Amino acid sequence: MSPRQIVEHMLSNDAFSRWLGIELVEVSEGNCVLRMQVREEMTNGFHILHGGVSYSLADSALAFAANTHGRHSLSVETSISHLRAVQPGEWLTARSSERKAGRRTGVYDIEILNDQQQCVALFRGHVFRTDKKWEQ
């Protein structure tokens, strides 16, 4: 399966990413770009975006990017720093940057940007690659 086929397959079976309204913007081997629009039901008690939603967008980007190499990859550790509040109605874009593409481990930086191209969150994820291949 090609990187795009893998990601389209993963996204089509990913109920929570679909609830979030995640759309695939770009995909290449090792990277992907996703976007989604913030809805009212995604806000927290301060009426701004719940941090768990921006994390989820980035975590989906991590899973998709890491799996494009054709082997099942699992998240080992992830961290996120929330830099700026996000309002309902805003569109968010998650852009991955593969920092290490090892045989067994991978490291990915994912930035989340708002409509004005301001960085609202910085995410870093570490994955472990299994031997299981993606195949039709």
Add this chain to the structure above:
Amino acid sequence: MSPRQIVEHMLSNDAFSRWLGIELVEVSEGNCVLRMQVREEMTNGFHILHGGVSYSLADSALAFAANTHGRHSLSVETSISHLRAVQPGEWLTARSSERKAGRRTGVYDIEILNDQQQCVALFRGHVFRTDKKWEQ
């Protein structure tokens, strides 16, 4: 406002935590315990719980625990390690442990346990406390 009043107020206004079905089990100054049940719409492309949902549960526990001291607190950095897959239908419990309760900064460890009391995720969060007080 008491710790319980603050958390009940935050939870009742937190649309995303309510979508997740988060229930308040215990609250004291500096800590809280939350629980929720995993639904089909929260799963990812491997048909296990999306990592963003367990993060969201832990992130709500962080926000609630940190705000019990009576001042508005904001997340600075959070990290999570996913140790074990979670299936739809399982109940998860998030239990906080306050590791630092400073004037300006706080550190919280949050464990997520499944029905069998197995740890499925380890979360650590760092908050900054503002001068803004919680008051009726």
Add this chain to the structure above:
Amino acid sequence: MSPRQIVEHMLSNDAFSRWLGIELVEVSEGNCVLRMQVREEMTNGFHILHGGVSYSLADSALAFAANTHGRHSLSVETSISHLRAVQPGEWLTARSSERKAGRRTGVYDIEILNDQQQCVALFRGHVFRTDKKWEQ
């Protein structure tokens, strides 16, 4: 090689841990306890312990604990939160707690305590286990 033999072998060949004055207090499969005394040459510009030294103590504890299972293990990601300043002359103890002992990946929490049993730093480390065995 037994867990103790592996750690004694690693420590005896570890020039930097010896410069730090690290001593092995306890070792068992999956865990270890180390201690060291803070010297003047380990302080930073505020004349308190440089954060890199407490990190180094914890990182050695991670390496030792992770390798006790008999296979070479490599650090993938580590994080540390500095909770309290440490003065020259103080003795520090690093105590590991194995949180996941998987076939391929492991997660370890390491606490650093001062003379008064106060926690001065919280460290979490993630390792990848190779196929290479420790053998005489």
Add this chain to the structure above:
Amino acid sequence: MSPRQIVEHMLSNDAFSRWLGIELVEVSEGNCVLRMQVREEMTNGFHILHGGVSYSLADSALAFAANTHGRHSLSVETSISHLRAVQPGEWLTARSSERKAGRRTGVYDIEILNDQQQCVALFRGHVFRTDKKWEQ
């Protein structure tokens, strides 16, 4: 005090950074570049650079960069991913990138590069800024 004066003052009083042989390459408000050469006494039991040394170099870069704004800043949380082994004799360069320069909190990414401009470690640090000013 200017950014350069602050960093030169901090470095001249920082015994551990001087033991490491850290040199100041560049400094501007919010950022700095440091370098050092790896010595035999900095290696671990695998005869490669101990992870604590690359962490220490990055942690000094964090402290210097964060303090250039003229107020005392303290490390809250730091994490590092070791991507590639480093040999004795190699020169390392740490380059900071300020990701958030808030009134109270700051976020910095620091990359460590070897002689061949390969990234050997990724470090991210979060600081809290106090009210105490740097002044002569």
